[in-house]
Amino acid sequence: MKNKEQLRLLVDAVTSSEDYEGNYGCRATGTDATLSSVDESHRQQVPGDYLEFIAEFGFGELDAAFHLDDGPERYSTICGREVEGYEGIYVFGGNSGDVLYAFDAENNWQVVEVSSESDGVDVLASSFSDFILEQLKYIKSLVERRAAG
Known part of the structure; x- marks a missing residue:
């Protein structure tokens, strides 16, 4: 995994924040x-x-x-039905809104975003390592803004 030490510092910064209320850290x-x-x-x-x-x-x-699930789940299982064009989509996380983060098994396991507001999937990153690094940086910035606010 790329950037392991940077990932560790980001996770620690978020989870040690005074305002942290998540339940993150159970390991697979x-x-x-x-x-x-x-x-x-x-x-x-x-x-x-x-x-x-x-x-x-x-x-x-x-x-x-941001939440990260304990394993990928087929998009069709979450929807309760098969959705044309989403056969290889495996959801692994999301946010508290309507955004899901998933792997696209049909396209080199790229990380994609699935939202009820769009008619398709948007590619976010070519690898999970790249995705999670950017996601953790974003979450840390949100935590810092809340603390300053």
């Missing part, structure tokens, strides 16, 4: 449970940096602006 203990909702044909391709992150740094609600 085994890939079988983590990948239980991933189709058998896709399990070997789930990004290693994602699996390493939730094993080392954990999952849960880091902030109202």
